[in-house]
Amino acid sequence: MFKNTDKDLWASFINGDDNALKLLYEQFVDLLYAFGLRFTDDTDMVKDGIQDLFVDLYKYRKKLATEVNVKSYLFTSLKRKICLVLKKNAATVKHSFELPFLLSPSIEEQITNDEYEAELLQKLNTELALLPARQKEALYLRYNSELEYEQISEIMDVSLATCRTLVYRGVKQLKEQMLANYAYKILA
Amino acid sequence: MDSKNNSEHSEREFAGEIKQVLNHVGNEKLSPLVKDELWEKIALRSVNKPFLSSWKLYLQVAAILFIVSGIGIWLYQQNTPTHKLLDFAATQVGKKSGTDQHQTLKPNTDASASSDHEAENITTTNDFNTLVVGNGQRSVIKLPDGTKVWLNSDSRLIYPVAFSGDTREVYLEGEAYFDVSHDKKHPFYVHANKMDIKVLGTEFYVSSSANSDRNYAVLVAGSIAFSTGSWLNKIERQLVPGQRINYDLKENKLLISEVKTAEFQSWKEGFVDVNSESLDLIIQRIAKYYNIEISTQQLDLSNEKFSGRLDFQRSADDVLNILCAGTPYVYNGVERRLELRKR
Numbered sequence: 001m002f003k004n005t006d007k008d009l010w011a012s013f014i015n016g017d018d019n020a021l022k023l024l025y026e027q028f029v030d031l032l033y034a035f036g037l038r039f040t041d042d043t044d045m046v047k048d049g050i051q052d053l054f055v056d057l058y059k060y061r062k063k064l065a066t067e068v069n070v071k072s073y074l075f076t077s078l079k080r081k082i083c084l085v086l087k088k089n090a091a092t093v094k095h096s097f098e099l100p101f102l103l104s105p106s107i108e109e110q111i112t113n114d115e116y117e118a119e120l121l122q123k124l125n126t127e128l129a130l131l132p133a134r135q136k137e138a139l140y141l142r143y144n145s146e147l148e149y150e151q152i153s154e155i156m157d158v159s160l161a162t163c164r165t166l167v168y169r170g171v172k173q174l175k176e177q178m179l180a181n182y183a184y185k186i187l188a
Numbered sequence: 189m190d191s192k193n194n195s196e197h198s199e200r201e202f203a204g205e206i207k208q209v210l211n212h213v214g215n216e217k218l219s220p221l222v223k224d225e226l227w228e229k230i231a232l233r234s235v236n237k238p239f240l241s242s243w244k245l246y247l248q249v250a251a252i253l254f255i256v257s258g259i260g261i262w263l264y265q266q267n268t269p270t271h272k273l274l275d276f277a278a279t280q281v282g283k284k285s286g287t288d289q290h291q292t293l294k295p296n297t298d299a300s301a302s303s304d305h306e307a308e309n310i311t312t313t314n315d316f317n318t319l320v321v322g323n324g325q326r327s328v329i330k331l332p333d334g335t336k337v338w339l340n341s342d343s344r345l346i347y348p349v350a351f352s353g354d355t356r357e358v359y360l361e362g363e364a365y366f367d368v369s370h371d372k373k374h375p376f377y378v379h380a381n382k383m384d385i386k387v388l389g390t391e392f393y394v395s396s397s398a399n400s401d402r403n404y405a406v407l408v409a410g411s412i413a414f415s416t417g418s419w420l421n422k423i424e425r426q427l428v429p430g431q432r433i434n435y436d437l438k439e440n441k442l443l444i445s446e447v448k449t450a451e452f453q454s455w456k457e458g459f460v461d462v463n464s465e466s467l468d469l470i471i472q473r474i475a476k477y478y479n480i481e482i483s484t485q486q487l488d489l490s491n492e493k494f495s496g497r498l499d500f501q502r503s504a505d506d507v508l509n510i511l512c513a514g515t516p517y518v519y520n521g522v523e524r525r526l527e528l529r530k531r
Contacts, residue, residue, distance in 0.1 A: 038214055051229050054230040121208065128209060175202055
């Protein structure tokens with residue numbers, strides 16, 4: 001249902017409906033903003049990236065493919081833009097650059113009223129932040145952005161198999177860490 | 189209580205929690221105000237792009253100016269002598285000459301302009317004279333400024349009844365030898381199919397043909413500037429005497445080479461000297477000279493050699509008949525082919 005709407009919006013935008021650009025913006029700006037902040041804590045950089053992204057859509061409207069997953073297309077484009085800036089900035093100070101994936105160890109909103117549950121989630125969140133960047137990214141795209149593996153592999157520019165492995169390993173590691181915590185707690 | 193809960197968690201291996209946590213991390217949102225501001229910035233660079241600041245408008249303005257100035261230049265050119273001449277030439281080129289029957293004409297080598305036969309072939313339309321030389325004929329004419337033009341067969345020269353303005357301009361289709369009278373203040377131009385030749389005072393030969401590779405000029409004396417195309421496409425070359433410039437229409441290339449000008453001069457004079465040349469080569473010469481095709485029907489003519497002067501003041505038929513007189517061959521002027529004499 002949602003996907004159809006995205007696709008319809010996308011199609012009508014390509015076909016010349018200027019209003020569709022605004023609707024696309026409203027539909028995706030928060031998701032893009034949140035996703036962009038995974039790579040940098042510079043909110044202005046992310047906002048600039050989003051701005052460029054939508055201006056580019058308008059500029060290259062006639063060259064855009066109609067048959068795309070809109071969400072992953074936008075994610076990929078934004079990530080590319082931010083990466084480019086980050087790499088450029090990194091190049092001025094040091095030679096190597098590794099793309100981070102930032103997940104701050106704090107949940108913005110209260111998920112549950114259960115005190116124990118809250119503690120557990122908090123811990124899980126802490127562990128999550130400690131995972132390798134690419135695993136975090138895969139997990140984020142899978143469970144937060146609710147994307148299919150195919151699209152995740154597109155955004156991350158890795159094979160489908162690698163993508164599945166990243167998610168699998170991420171989940172596995174989290175489980176192990178949590179079990180270790182749990183065991184530690186019992187022993188204590 | 190705690191341990192029960194914990195064991196439940198361990199059984200589920202935190203799968204639900206992991207999803208739950210992931211679903212709640214990294215969900216930053218823009219405030220409505222910031223969101224609107226960002227959209228405004230995007231809109232200004234896309235859907236609401238102000239026309240005045242956009243490069244597109246500059247491009248449009250530039251395009252309009254370009255068109256306006258283009259029209260201006262076009263209107264101006266419309267009224268230049270060159271354009272009038274070329275315009276007129278365009279209506280004439282390709283027209284069959286009215287006098288298609290095969291006349292034997294004595295070319296006018298002393299170059300006094302209006303002999304009888306020439307007058308027959310000159311038509312005057314809208315300030316322009318058109319001299320048409322039929323197939324297998326030759327002609328010579330003196331233009332109002334004193335310039336002499338020898339025209340080969342199947343050629344056409346268009347020139348104004350009177351030269352006016354700063355330039356002297358003529359249009360040529362076919363082949364001609366020009367002896368331009370010197371007048372520095374009024375440069376002489378020969379326009380031909382995609383070729384323009386600027387002249388001060390000189391002798392040169394021009395061959396122009398729309399459908400062959402025979403587009404060239406040979407400079408005998410003086411200096412000419414050969415050019416083709418216009419505006420940015422214009423290619424111009426200066427020639428010195430003894431040079432031939434060839435214009436390849438297909439490749440749009442100019443090629444300059446050294447040639448012996450004697451042949452072109454003698455062409456003008458109306459004779460060619462041959463020295464122990466075989467008949468097939470001579471026939472080729474004649475064919476080239478009169479710009480006609482002569483079939484030799486695979487006859488082996490290489491053993492027939494001639495020395496002497498070929499008098500090209502006569503018609504092609506006459507020249508060939510004289511040539512064949514002492515040979516086993518006969519020239520069939522109707523079919524334009526050489527045949528073995530019937531015994």
